[in-house]
Amino acid sequence: MANSPSGDSVLDRLVRILDAFDAGTPSLTVSALARRADVPRASAYRLVEELLRHGLLAREGGEVRLGLRLWELANRASSTLDLRRVAMPFMEDVNQVVRQNTQLAVLHDDEVLVLERLSRPGSVANQAYVAGRMPVHLTSMGLALLAFSPAPALEGYLERHGERMRSAHPDLRRELAHIRRTGYASLEGFIDTDTTGVSVPVLDRRGHALAVLAVVVPRGSNLLRPAVMALRTAARGISRGLGEIPPD
Amino acid sequence: MANSPSGDSVLDRLVRILDAFDAGTPSLTVSALARRADVPRASAYRLVEELLRHGLLAREGGEVRLGLRLWELANRASSTLDLRRVAMPFMEDVNQVVRQNTQLAVLHDDEVLVLERLSRPGSVANQAYVAGRMPVHLTSMGLALLAFSPAPALEGYLERHGERMRSAHPDLRRELAHIRRTGYASLEGFIDTDTTGVSVPVLDRRGHALAVLAVVVPRGSNLLRPAVMALRTAARGISRGLGEIPPD
Incomplete structure (x- = not known):
């Protein structure tokens, strides 16, 4: 027209x-x-x-x-509004407990789209901005979202971006299986190499990722395991708040 | 075209x-x-x-x-992004300390536009939604924004909406002067009459409101005065974070 x-x-x-x-x-x-x-x-x-x-x-x-x-x-009728509203109190809890930048993201057009970010004074550097995009293959958020995608979505992504993906992750299938088994993804920062991203999916009732909840911790920090526990707890709370009961 | x-x-x-x-x-x-x-x-x-x-x-x-x-x-290049980013940690502080819904709003097209809202489980009812609009004359947010508007903006608003304003606030000029003197506005909830809104302006270096920071407390609560102190402290922090030093 x-x-x-x-x-x-x-x-x-x-x-x-x-x-x-x-x-x-x-x-x-x-x-x-x-x-x-x-x-x-x-x-x-x-x-x-x-x-x-x-x-x-x-x-x-x-x-x-x-x-x-x-x-x-x-913003007033955005599909992200419910997710953000439900997630925010849980993100604040993680932010208080883990004391590092906390973010919420979704997979959109084959990239990671950051929906919300809570920062803390004194947190390590972090390249994520609200409404900013980040590459799937270089972030723990992307890997967690991919690992918990429905099979056709995962295969579609790999068809379109397999080469790039495999160059960063030669043993990708095994890596994704590991993420599914342990329930989280961690990856060293791709811009700031002194940091490690840790991501846990917010699951729907079929066990697929609606979103991902992540923190960025200093590399080599003993915060990683405790952060995973905090993120998993918060992610389950968000699923429940959305009326989705993730499978165990 | x-x-x-x-x-x-x-x-x-x-x-x-x-x-x-x-x-x-x-x-x-x-x-x-x-x-x-x-x-x-x-x-x-x-x-x-x-x-x-x-x-x-x-x-x-x-x-x-x-x-x-x-x-x-x-969202990614919104003029509200800086304000929201700077305000968010301070809003979380208020939310933690006062333990009631906390919101950030601006005056836009003669209405109060809510930019952000942090809610708490167990908070009193609250009609503000992110990206929602509320009437100036029936909210403490509107009154605080108006009281700290530049004189031409205030006069313009009163020209357009004087009648509606005076019906709710017969002694408006005195009320606005009181808000300017005390540094906050409070008003009983206009939809939920069991609540009182308390609002403090985020000032620029000329003493005009860039935004307003507000909480909603139970009506008759002894939280009102402490909430004002928390809001004023947080609002000054936001001004400073934006590079504006509000006049004393």
Whole structure:
């Protein structure tokens, strides 16, 4: 609908415009936005005007940024809202007990999407940001989500990303079986090598991961085993809060 | 751009479609969505198809709901992200110490927009939801935000909503002056009359409210004064964390 001569629709352009902003680039001039979003300048100016009028973008100095109205529309009926609401008190418990950054994530479009993160002063470094994406094959979150995916989803993922996966995990099948058996995944930090991520799935009644709960601990720390216990306890509480009783 | 015969643009329709979902109506059939969004059925079907393709909507059974991609785009560069990130540890502290629901809100489009809420098992009832809106004149959050607004913003608000405001607060100017002097607003719950809301502004360096931090306590509770102290302490911490030193 409403296609431009180049064949992309208003919606295609809108998505590219919203996608041009991220945590490192929260605001842009309209020209820079047009370049980043690959939208002709004149169209970008018209579209930005309309987005400003609807509050989906907001002016900030000579630049524009995402508007609060967009945040409101996207958040108030989000499918993540229930999960986040149920998970938050349990995440706070883990955060209090383990005293390290605690995060909640899901598998989305073959990547790990971070839904929530509670940080602590003095926690070790951590590259996860709310609404940020992380690679499946380089995070304990990704491995735990994959290990507890339904078989067709796992096979589909491996078909699309098998090579990358196997280069990081030559013995992947055995590794995933181990994660399923022990109920958690741990992996040394891939950006900050001084840290280890520990992840436990939040299971549904069929034993598949709805989400993953993770903490990042200092590498070689004796916190790892206690953190697993805290995460497993909290993850079961979240499952129960969602009305799912995970199998033993 | 791309106007339909009725004169509304694709973007107008898109916003009405996203606006049709809320916490009480997280999913809809396409027909119901078309009705609620006031978009002709055929257009609605086409637009929904395109939104599904972009992940801005997702299928759920025979209905559609907001997609995780929309959540991701709206959250990762949101102007609320910094405020939320800085505020969260302080909100957890208040939540631990006061042991009642704790929330963070801003003034947006003449309403109170709730950015974050931490709840506690056993807390009193509370009508605030994340990304939900509440009326300014019936909440302690609204009164605190208004009392610490820049003068032109306050006058503008009163011009637009003076009548409604004065019916609930006949002596509003004196009430706002009192809030400015004491540094907090308290108000009995407007839906649940057994509760009292207590709100303290998060101030910028000019003494204007960037946001408001609030708890809901049982009505008549002796928690009110201690809650104010906890909120004021936490609100100063948030200001400092944002690089704003509020005036004394």
